[in-house]
Amino acid sequence: MACFQCGAVQTDPVKGASPWARLVVKDEQVLICPQCQHANPDWKLLGDRCPYCASSRLSKVMGSVVCRGCGRDFERTPSF
Numbered sequence: 001m002a003c004f005q006c007g008a009v010q011t012d013p014v015k016g017a018s019p020w021a022r023l024v025v026k027d028e029q030v031l032i033c034p035q036c037q038h039a040n041p042d043w044k045l046l047g048d049r050c051p052y053c054a055s056s057r058l059s060k061v062m063g064s065v066v067c068r069g070c071g072r073d074f075e076r077t078p079s080f
């Protein structure tokens with residue numbers, strides 16, 4: 001997968017914590033590279049939010065979005 005902001009491709013094999021962050025944007029799981037995170041300190045605001053707890057820590061699992069903040073899952077994230 002490539003960075004959804006600048007299109008850079010993730011190169012290094014993932015060992016341990018990757019500096020790349022995962023984000024769900026418009027129901028799509030995307031990656032954002034360290035450079036873009038640095039360039040936009042508010043990058044977390046680019047992603048969808050959990051409708052229950054407003055967390056941006058979402059991941060896409062088997063077609064639904066799962067919130068890692070409260071643990072709930074939902075089919076689609078509402079657009080704010």
Ligand SMILES: [Zn+2]
Pocket residue numbers: 003004005006007008032033034035036
């Ligand atoms: Zn980038």
Ligand SMILES: [Zn+2]
Pocket residue numbers: 050051052053054055067068069070071072
């Ligand atoms: Zn939540």
